[in-house]
Amino acid sequence: MPKKSSKTNKKEEDKAEAKETVSKKHSPEEYESKVIELAKKGMTSEKIGEHLRREGIHPKEHKKISKILREKELYANPDMKNIQNKLESLDRHYQNNKQDKKAKKAREKIYGNFRKLKAYLERN
Numbered sequence: 110m111p112k113k114s115s116k117t118n119k120k121e122e123d124k125a126e127a128k129e130t131v132s133k134k135h136s137p138e139e140y141e142s143k144v145i146e147l148a149k150k151g152m153t154s155e156k157i158g159e160h161l162r163r164e165g166i167h168p169k170e171h172k173k174i175s176k177i178l179r180e181k182e183l184y185a186n187p188d189m190k191n192i193q194n195k196l197e198s199l200d201r202h203y204q205n206n207k208q209d210k211k212a213k214k215a216r217e218k219i220y221g222n223f224r225k226l227k228a229y230l231e232r233n
């Protein structure tokens with residue numbers, strides 16, 4: 110088996126050092142406070158997870174983000190949030206363009222999805 114050159118060994122060592130410096134150990138309390146802080150900025154649980162991974166904090170080592178947010182009553186369903194944003198956008202467009210029948214139809218369809226999801230979430 111051929112030996113690796115010293116350059117590849119150095120690269121591997123640099124990567125290992127970078128991983129060690131990036132991954133930080135946080136106590137569960139620090140982790141929860143960080144999650145709550147990001148949630149108050151308006152981020153969904155998916156975005157919070159991405160943000161924490163970029164910072165080198167691995168959510169898999171701690172409690173689930175959505176569970177923490179539910180306990181603190183900060184959880185907002187991302188599907189509901191996306192539908193609300195789309196509905197608001199269509200409402201604004203339709204107010205300015207009353208002749209746009211496709212927008213009216215799309216607005217009714219999205220509103221129906223919103224009602225169904227809301228009813229589903231209230232049952233569960």
